[in-house]
Amino acid sequence: GAVVSQHPSRVICKSGTSVKIECRSLDFQATTMFWYRQFPKQSLMLMATSNEGSKATYEQGVEKDKFLINHASLTLSTLTVTSAHPEDSSFYICSASGNKQPQHFGDGTRLSIL
Amino acid sequence: ILNVEQSPQSLHVQEGDSTNFTCSFPSSNFYALHWYRWETAKSPEALFVMTLNGDEKKKGRISATLNTKEGYSYLYIKGSQPEDSATYLCAFNAGGTSYGKLTFGQGTILTVHP
Numbered sequence: 235g236a237v238v239s240q241h242p243s244r245v246i247c248k249s250g251t252s253v254k255i256e257c258r259s260l261d262f263q264a265t266t267m268f269w270y271r272q273f274p275k276q277s278l279m280l281m282a283t284s285n286e287g288s289k290a291t292y293e294q295g296v297e298k299d300k301f302l303i304n305h306a307s308l309t310l311s312t313l314t315v316t317s318a319h320p321e322d323s324s325f326y327i328c329s330a331s332g333n334k335q336p337q338h339f340g341d342g343t344r345l346s347i348l
Numbered sequence: 349i350l351n352v353e354q355s356p357q358s359l360h361v362q363e364g365d366s367t368n369f370t371c372s373f374p375s376s377n378f379y380a381l382h383w384y385r386w387e388t389a390k391s392p393e394a395l396f397v398m399t400l401n402g403d404e405k406k407k408g409r410i411s412a413t414l415n416t417k418e419g420y421s422y423l424y425i426k427g428s429q430p431e432d433s434a435t436y437l438c439a440f441n442a443g444g445t446s447y448g449k450l451t452f453g454q455g456t457i458l459t460v461h462p
Contacts, residue, residue: 270452277452331448
């Protein structure tokens with residue numbers, strides 16, 4: 235089956251640090267990648283949709299200057315949490331979708347900001 | 349805001365029991381309904397993508413039905429095994445400008461006891 239690699243799996247860092255999370259589709263070309271966030275005991279919430287070579291589309295309430303998304307190639311999208319604060323601590327997970335493919339998920343990143 | 353509800357939130361069954369859980373979703377602007385299985389420390393695994401009212405899909409001991417007119421889907425597991433323990437997520441895929449975006453339910457946590 236299709237494989238999506240997400241890195242790192244866990245990050246612990248100080249408040250004010252910027253954190254970059256990578257999402258790679260290993261065996262297919264991902265025309266669209268999605269970034270989700272999950273707070274404890276809540277459902278996966280879509281943050282943004284990114285299409286290769288164009289600007290990401292952010293969901294209502296998600297700050298685009300806070301969560302920078304780059305999708306420079308058909309196999310790589312990155313999410314950068316800029317100047318992270320404790321309230322940004324959460325579980326972040328990406329998914330990738332190619333032509334007529336369902337969404338395939340990475341393993342997620344647990345972000346803890348001290 | 350789309351409302352996707354799953355019930356029950358959690359379920360404990362004995363090995364060999366059959367079980368089922370529910371996903372309810374908006375009955376308007378329907379495009380597809382997805383079921384995922386999410387084991388701890390792994391990525392969500394796609395089980396089914398269902399698009400037509402009355403669809404029934406089967407994968408081994410797991411099957412699902414879809415009723416788009418009333419907005420619900422059932423997931424059934426026959427003869428549950430400990431390895432079936434996971435969180436089962438459903439996700440609603442609306443059509444039109446929301447095409448491709450998934451709205452997830454909170455999931456049903458299934459624990460199968462040996």
